[in-house]
Amino acid sequence: MQTFSLLLASAIAVTGSAAGATARMTNFPIRMNGFSDFCSANSLDQKDNVLQVSGDCSPDPNGARNMGAALFTSHININECLHNNKGHLVPQQHGGALGSCDCDVGFSLCDTCNGTSLKCACNDNTGKKQVTFMDMNQFLGIGLDDDGRIVLYCEGVYGEWNQCVKNGAATKCPPKIAAMAVDASAFSIHEEPAKALFGETPTLELLHENEQYPFAHEAGVFIAADDTLFITSNQYPDPATGRKKIQISRVKLNRSGGKTTAEVEEINPDGVPMANGGVNYRGGVLFCAQGGLDASAEPGGLVHMEPRPPYASRALVESFHGRQFNSVNDVVVHSDGSIWFTDPIYGYEQGIRPKPVLPCQVYRFDPNGGVGGKGSVRVLADGFGRPNGICFSPDELTVYVTDTDWIHGDGTTDLTRASTIYAFDVANYSGQPFLTHRRLFAMADTGIPDGIKCDVYGNVYSGTGDGISVWSAGGVLLGKILVDGGAANFCFGREGEVFILNEHKLWRAQLAPSTKGALLRI
Template sequence: MLAPFVALALVASSLSVSASPASLPLSFNRRSEDLPEGVFYFPPSSFAYTPGNITRLQTALWVPPNTTANASLPSFQAFHPDFLTLLGDSPSLKIIAENDTYAFAHEAAIWNSDTNEVIFSANAGGPLGDSNIDKNNKVFKIALNGYDGNASLPFIEILPPAGQDIEMVNGGTPFRGQLLFTCQGRGSIPPSLTLVSPYPPYNSTVLLNNYFGRTFNSVNDLQVHKPSGKIFFTDTLYGYLQDFRPYPTLPEQVYSFDPDTGVVRAVADNFGHVNGISFSPDYSKVYLADTGAANGTFDAYLPATVYVFDVETSSSGAVTFGNRKLFAYADTGVPDGLKVDTSGNVYVGCGDGVHVWNPDGDLLGKIFLGTGSANLAFAGDAGLVILAETKIFLAKFGASAPDLWSY
């Protein structure tokens, strides 16, 4: 999406004791000391009123007042009892790869179910991304087989092969047994939707690189609408803000593309900076992230918002978005990459980790990393792989995700 978030400072009123059993809702009878290790429960009533001056900025990390110091470490933070149910009895959260000098783990997270590998891209154009207008970013894979819960796993470069038009990869999803990437373009090389084999030598095919002869700005994220087979993708201006693409020549919009007919059409607009996209499990809803507050600098007056639309299919087969609603607002940083589990819960990479909302837009909890995440991918029984720029986290708990490879 964009450069890593502004350095975040931890804000807490007091670091003393965990939430007491008396503060738990009447319907919840587990004592806080009985929660699994690394899990903290914060009833919203415990911090609805905070005494003294409130000076927190949206770029600051935050843990609720009167919490243990351990809650400021990577952990699971529950704000609703349903999150505790989702986590189960023994959730875990571990770093499985890291390189503090290189933002190797940014976006385009795809789990290959055949090989149990996760494919992902390095930051394009941002600090520590080792890429700019003169240098392409890289795509890596990491193998989850045999992970024993302790060692740091190696990540292996797979793209871009020389001579292929795979420039500044940012978004990714499975499509017809292959990897489908949004490539932001670089300099005069246009952005594109590019299909890549998941196996060596990673042959590629550009499916789309223009809108009726006009170049896109820097295509960002995408997902396939499986009932129709159409590809929906977002186009924003982060390539321009990060100095590797020219000034935008189109509005920031969401598009649909039919790979069988070549038809492309705009389906949604009026965003700050439209970013992540994901469909509900039954494809009746679509979620879109707006990272308007991250605009080169950070402006908390602008959107840091997730919207939900109804997915509407006409009698002729046209798929459009309607009935736009504000679904959620991120309290820390901006919402970026989105994924939805089989229960319809929405997982969003934000400025302090992954925020989890239920289908009604209630914040269930956070996978609190103490740093920002731009993208994530469910990896079957292995868990949820979370990209955090210089680190990759693996969270294991009770959620499962729709099969994106079955199309």
């Protein structure tokens, strides 16, 4: 496995921030060889990719003598590094006991690997002095940890730094490192094909954060005509009633100057009780309605919603020949118009649905079947612990279904249960489709494989406990988009963009423009 990281050493993580995000202050312990003998670091702040480090060397007289100053403050602008042809990380200001300083960092992240000393010209009452605040080789490095977060490395610059310096001569640094430096999460490469899928400079940006409730959990339906995204929240207590609630949100994407921002609007369409998964359908959104405790008043099933106000909705199917579904979870639409969906028992376990009266199964609904074309529903697959995500391969000859029996609705987990993706062949017998040749396709190594999608090349993507995992059509793990906290679901947008639902956060990953989702193919 290859990860995009610059240095190998003990690291202190810095929370990444996207444009417009709130700055975060992180106090961190110092474990620097030599530096910690004399000085202590106070805080680290990051805003718009500017790192600020403060250190106090005054308690020990050796601090000023060995470190060159009694107090230092460094503002290191990573944006400047990314847009500077020379690729230097340049502190904008330094100050302390020696007075004001103009500093230059020979530590290069973006282009060439020159010297690694932080040297400053400082003015005090005796005149200008050249001071070396620290040698990066001994004390400080800036790069990415294995989770792709911007970090300070505090026990020496070792390991992969050597990829920039060969035989004592400066060489070009890999361009991906510079691009990844502004990301809050890494793109992890397990196999060579992932490099082409992710592209030369993949990025990950935070579009929106809501600390009040987990607004970004499921669905993820991109409406290209309006450049909007529809998402559903995880369950949370309604402040007004105290009852469990799921909120549907419309996300309007604004694109200008190469940047994407998001406006999130809560919407409350009628007739979609406890919405979960969703998919594009007839110009709008087809939601999985899990239903409520009163099955007669709030039946579960599939509900089509118009994408514009007043968000009119219409139920397509609400039962299996009169027997209530458990809690419909995820859905996909075949090119012939049929609708395929999963129905686990999570709703009952979470206290939002009555006791199940059906096994955990995969269904197919034909909206044109039945008497008078009112629709017909049949079971296609059983034998799951908790069937969850579902999708087709690009040629629609394979169906992928995730089984998330590893986690139950009450939050308990059983590591011996399925955290698995199964593949089925779609075969026709007597003019009707059947799922045949069930086989284990892949297992998530972290958490569960929840939402699942394919790209136009047949690769399989699934939201897991550490982000999004990508497998080849042969079941080989190609790479990951690592997101702290994982992702229940996601969807493709335009030309390689992926919208990642991370509970309290909505992310936008930009992959290679040719990496397009098999559903919309845009």
